[in-house]
Amino acid sequence: MNVPVPFSSIYRADGDIAYGRDGNAAWEAFEEVIGLLEGGSAVCFASGMAAISAVLETLPAGAKVVAPADAYSGTRRFLADAAARRRLSVQLTDVGDTQATLGACSGASLLWLESPTNPLMTIADISALCDGGHALGASVVVDNTFATPLLQRPLELGADVVVHSVSKFLSGHSDLIMGVAVTRDPGWLDQLRSRRSLHGGIPGVLDAFLALRGVRTLVLRIERSQASASELARRLDTHPEVRVVHYPGLPADPGHALAARQMRGFGAMLSFEVAGGREAADLVCASVKVCVHGTSLGGVETLIERRQRWAGEESLPPGLLRLSVGIEDVEDLWSDLEAALATR
Numbered sequence: 001m002n003v004p005v006p007f008s009s010i011y012r013a014d015g016d017i018a019y020g021r022d023g024n025a026a027w028e029a030f031e032e033v034i035g036l037l038e039g040g041s042a043v044c045f046a047s048g049m050a051a052i053s054a055v056l057e058t059l060p061a062g063a064k065v066v067a068p069a070d071a072y073s074g075t076r077r078f079l080a081d082a083a084a085r086r087r088l089s090v091q092l093t094d095v096g097d098t099q100a101t102l103g104a105c106s107g108a109s110l111l112w113l114e115s116p117t118n119p120l121m122t123i124a125d126i127s128a129l130c131d132g133g134h135a136l137g138a139s140v141v142v143d144n145t146f147a148t149p150l151l152q153r154p155l156e157l158g159a160d161v162v163v164h165s166v167s168k169f170l171s172g173h174s175d176l177i178m179g180v181a182v183t184r185d186p187g188w189l190d191q192l193r194s195r196r197s198l199h200g201g202i203p204g205v206l207d208a209f210l211a212l213r214g215v216r217t218l219v220l221r222i223e224r225s226q227a228s229a230s231e232l233a234r235r236l237d238t239h240p241e242v243r244v245v246h247y248p249g250l251p252a253d254p255g256h257a258l259a260a261r262q263m264r265g266f267g268a269m270l271s272f273e274v275a276g277g278r279e280a281a282d283l284v285c286a287s288v289k290v291c292v293h294g295t296s297l298g299g300v301e302t303l304i305e306r307r308q309r310w311a312g313e314e315s316l317p318p319g320l321l322r323l324s325v326g327i328e329d330v331e332d333l334w335s336d337l338e339a340a341l342a343t344r
């Protein structure tokens with residue numbers, strides 16, 4: 001039933017696979033499942049960043065990329081580095097504003113999207129941006145890490161490539177780092193496979209096995225985490241110590257109507273701003289006992305962190321806390337957060 005993990009770098013010359021950097025049965029089993037979930041062909045990588053850099057490294061020197069101003073910090077750092085070396089020209093935009101984003105796309109080779117964005121949970125109109133971007137000659141890539149293919153299928157909305165950090169919801173147990181890119185376009189598929197072989201950003205076979213094991217419970221984890229996230233967002237929204245909650249599932253959230261159309265659920269990520277600002281937010285992080293104070297997301301445990309503590313995140317409100325909701329009992333999470341918010 002389970003795919004045997006091929007601990008072999010070499011293969012006998014009469015088989016399909018010559019060398020382990022080009023393919024193996026453990027990757028193929030994982031790629032088959034992710035390809036089916038996203039509706040395309042998947043290529044797995046050593047990390048989300050390896051998948052992201054493989055996509056961006058397909059671009060010719062001097063190509064223009066339009067990306068979210070609040071994209072994943074690693075993607076932003078990659079683009080800033082490429083811009084500093086004049087490899088790429090980069091324009092950052094608010095992807096929640098379709099007109100402004102398409103305005104930035106003239107002359108662009110690639111439009112990079114995330115939705116919901118990190119950590120302000122902005123919703124981008126993926127199908128309008130794919131149509132508009134394509135009309136301007138740009139390929140469109142969506143980082144679907146926050147939503148997962150269970151809640152959002154960007155290839156169906158017109159995207160050329162979807163990327164994921166498998167380290168997050170897909171594997172789901174905070175025990176490995178891996179990435180994947182998915183496409184329906186044979187040209188892109190070819191490019192992605194050759195980037196992986198040329199750059200060598202390949203995952204280990206055991207990680208591919210563990211990631212596939214994680215994916216088997218994705219639907220259960222997402223259902224549970226999403227239900228809890230929605231309940232916590234609702235309660236935080238009326239809490240006197242909370243200034244604002246960013247969660248597309250809240251009816252008053254600016255992205256609510258679009259997310260309701262575009263997604264099959266609002267996900268397990270949310271952020272909220274503590275009224276007392278930076279000190280109060282730090283106190284919440286130091287006081288939680290059920291939630292874990294730490295970065296990253298998408299695991300079975302609930303993670304909380306103050307995003308503005310990171311370099312490159314200075315423009316965020318100092319009191320903004322990001323919550324990746326896990327699978328614990330929602331009442332345990334709520335009493336933990338309530339007690340932490342009451343700490344003086």
Ligand SMILES: *Cc1c(COP(=O)(O)O)cnc(C)c1O
Pocket residue numbers: 047048049050072074118143145146164165166167168177178179297
């Ligand atoms: C974590 C993350 C990445 C990077 O993935 P790694 O597996 O850590 O390299 C990319 N995009 C998003 C949205 C992420 O959360």
